[in-house]
Amino acid sequence: QKEVEQNSGPLSVPEGAIASLNCTYSDRGSQSFFWYRQYSGKSPELIMSIYSNGDKEDGRFTAQLNKASQYVSLLIRDSQPSDSATYLCAVTPYGNNRLAFGKGNQVVVIP
């Protein structure tokens, strides 16, 4: 079982719609969770971190964490063409000082 899984294929959303991304993780003891955005040819950029169950909102982004079900999600409201990128989910496994990354989900916002 992979440590972090992002199974959805490329996601196409119309401009102004909500993009929803999901991520599951295998280590029940994981404590910290992150979403990175990566534009083509660029490096990953941290956009959200979440440490406790529930929702965390930052501008148009909302991260949701459910430790009982071992999933993390990212909602992008009012999607803009500039949100077109690959989104990487990352998790710190218990007792580790490293990050485990999912393979990423590509989001395409259609004007």
Place this chain on the structure above:
Amino acid sequence: NAGVTQTPKFQVLKTGQSMTLQCAQDMNHNSMYWYRQDPGMGLRLIYYSASEGTTDKGEVPNGYNVSRLNKREFSLRLESAAPSQTSVYFCASTPSGMVNEQFFGPGTRLTVL
């Protein structure tokens, strides 16, 4: 602050050649990391340094060596490059390994012929 810097940005090597990828951060971070990113494989950890003076293997360490030169600098060395090491290499740093909000450098695109 420049954040995390990496040199070079691009490099082409022939099989068997050696080279060192350089990484430096000016954020006074304790922990530093080297990743490679390949299409369809995501980001994979090569080596990391939780603090100055320590290094540990990650998921894919074979064919690589690292040096944590001081708190600022963490280098990655390929002793005998192979085509399988063609990849994009990213360096990252974080204030503390357990907090783990990692900040990435711009990357080095390496091609081994």
